Amino acid sequence: MTREKAHVEDINRSMYDFHFDDKDSFKVEGGLTEEIVREISKEKNDPEWMTDLRLRSLRIYNETPLPNWGPDITGLNMSEIVTYVRPNTNMKANWDDVPDNIKDTFEKLGIPQAEIKSLAGVGAQYDSELVYHNLREEVAAQGVIYTDLESAMHGEYGKMIEEYFMKLVPPTDHKFAALHGAVWSGGSFVYVPKGVQVEIPLQSYFRLNAPGAGQFEHTLIIVDEGASLHFIEGCSAPKYNVANLHAGCVELYVKKDAKLRYSTIENWSKNMYNLNTKRVIVEEGGQMEWVSGSFGSHISCLYPMTILNGERASVEFTGVTFAGAGQNLDTGAKVVHNAPKTTSFINTRSISKGGGISTFRSSLKVSPNATQAKAAVNCQSLMLDPISRSDTIPAMDIRTSDADIGHEASIGSISDDAVFYLMSRGLSEEEAKALIVSGFADNVSKELPLEYAVEMNNLIRLEMIGSIG
Numbered sequence: 001m002t003r004e005k006a007h008v009e010d011i012n013r014s015m016y017d018f019h020f021d022d023k024d025s026f027k028v029e030g031g032l033t034e035e036i037v038r039e040i041s042k043e044k045n046d047p048e049w050m051t052d053l054r055l056r057s058l059r060i061y062n063e064t065p066l067p068n069w070g071p072d073i074t075g076l077n078m079s080e081i082v083t084y085v086r087p088n089t090n091m092k093a094n095w096d097d098v099p100d101n102i103k104d105t106f107e108k109l110g111i112p113q114a115e116i117k118s119l120a121g122v123g124a125q126y127d128s129e130l131v132y133h134n135l136r137e138e139v140a141a142q143g144v145i146y147t148d149l150e151s152a153m154h155g156e157y158g159k160m161i162e163e164y165f166m167k168l169v170p171p172t173d174h175k176f177a178a179l180h181g182a183v184w185s186g187g188s189f190v191y192v193p194k195g196v197q198v199e200i201p202l203q204s205y206f207r208l209n210a211p212g213a214g215q216f217e218h219t220l221i222i223v224d225e226g227a228s229l230h231f232i233e234g235c236s237a238p239k240y241n242v243a244n245l246h247a248g249c250v251e252l253y254v255k256k257d258a259k260l261r262y263s264t265i266e267n268w269s270k271n272m273y274n275l276n277t278k279r280v281i282v283e284e285g286g287q288m289e290w291v292s293g294s295f296g297s298h299i300s301c302l303y304p305m306t307i308l309n310g311e312r313a314s315v316e317f318t319g320v321t322f323a324g325a326g327q328n329l330d331t332g333a334k335v336v337h338n339a340p341k342t343t344s345f346i347n348t349r350s351i352s353k354g355g356g357i358s359t360f361r362s363s364l365k366v367s368p369n370a371t372q373a374k375a376a377v378n379c380q381s382l383m384l385d386p387i388s389r390s391d392t393i394p395a396m397d398i399r400t401s402d403a404d405i406g407h408e409a410s411i412g413s414i415s416d417d418a419v420f421y422l423m424s425r426g427l428s429e430e431e432a433k434a435l436i437v438s439g440f441a442d443n444v445s446k447e448l449p450l451e452y453a454v455e456m457n458n459l460i461r462l463e464m465i466g467s468i469g
Helices: 033-043 048-063 100-108 111-118 149-154 158-164 175-183 416-426 429-445 454-458
Strands: 121-126 130-133 145-148 187-190 203-207 218-225 228-236 244-246 249-254 259-267 272-274 277-282 287-294 299-302 303-307 316-325 327-338 345-354 357-366 373-383 390-400 403-413
Touching: 033 175, 033 218, 048 175, 048 218, 100 244, 111 345, 145 149, 149 158, 149 218, 149 277, 149 316, 158 218, 187 228, 228 390, 249 259, 249 287, 259 277, 259 390, 277 287, 277 316, 287 299, 287 403, 303 316, 303 429, 316 327, 327 373, 345 357, 345 390, 357 373, 357 403, 373 390, 373 429, 416 429
Parallel strands: 121 203, 187 218, 203 228, 218 249, 228 259, 244 272, 249 277, 259 287, 272 299, 277 303, 287 316, 299 327, 303 327, 316 345, 327 357, 345 373, 357 390, 373 403
Antiparallel strands: 121 130, 145 187
């Protein structure tokens, strides 16, 4: 009989650490110069407005200082980061046509199986470009558009891309938004027409294979009036002994009475600097749900932002973070209430062990006109040993007295009383501690879309072996 494992280990990332020889067909030099940005723009056959945006973003990047708060990112040397790596293939709509080494990568991660079993459409990005994209016929027949962003920009949706691209997250937002604007490549465009309910999820998966490279995909999703969508995003990379950078951007538009659920599983390797930016604007009666799992990277700075711009707009943010040895995960959420009767709820759990650092930051702003707004922030942190660290940094800016606002935070270690009680019920000390940790994350982790992709199970399960210590 197999004994139940009873030790809370770091998340097991061994299944993500395979990689293939870097057989790219095109790669720019390391660093960030105007020549490199122009080279990327030429390689991608950008329209004039996009080239101008890239060059303006580069100027803003050079003029903007690094943040003077948060984790130390001085180990990130942009002069060594390769900002564009094109794999040796064009995008395919048929999985059999994808080159074997790339196909093998995604098969190891469970992407084809997930598509067959439970996804309406899949986009797979390898380094700087999407290499595979497919949408079920019945979903396409509803008028849903799901394609790579470059194809959309050069096709009939070019004007829509120009209208929405980097309007929610402008290059002036912060230094790495400007960097993204200068060198972005790849990513997905989704448009759900008015009233269309997409019953099964769409998924994009981003794989960074090249050492010392950056990935700068851009996701743009527009859910029109009365429509609904669940979109899943997964990310991983093998472990190298040089720094890699992820500075993607997600812009989401939820129109009147529309609904969007956006689930993200990030399991970057421990040499990754994850400096991603995500933002949504929600119109009247719209509903936004964020589900976020952060398990990888050396440094993470990730704070999805929701702007509730219409009356009765709402948002729920659910997050779970696991910081192990060598990790500093600085995560959280931002919400702006800009209209009456808007509601928001932030609920997070974080676990740190082995000297890992987990920081939760929340920013809540209620404008003067956001009367009868309701907001609640709940964050709980668990440290599994004396050398780990957890911090909670809430910020609230409430400009109306006609609002109902609540905040609750707790940081602690495993309760000796709880362990004693469980031991009195017949469990060993190790089993008791493992059960407490599992239960701590359960009400958040159960929201993650485990059923849609095989690899997600490995990200959430707490490995149980030996003893906690």
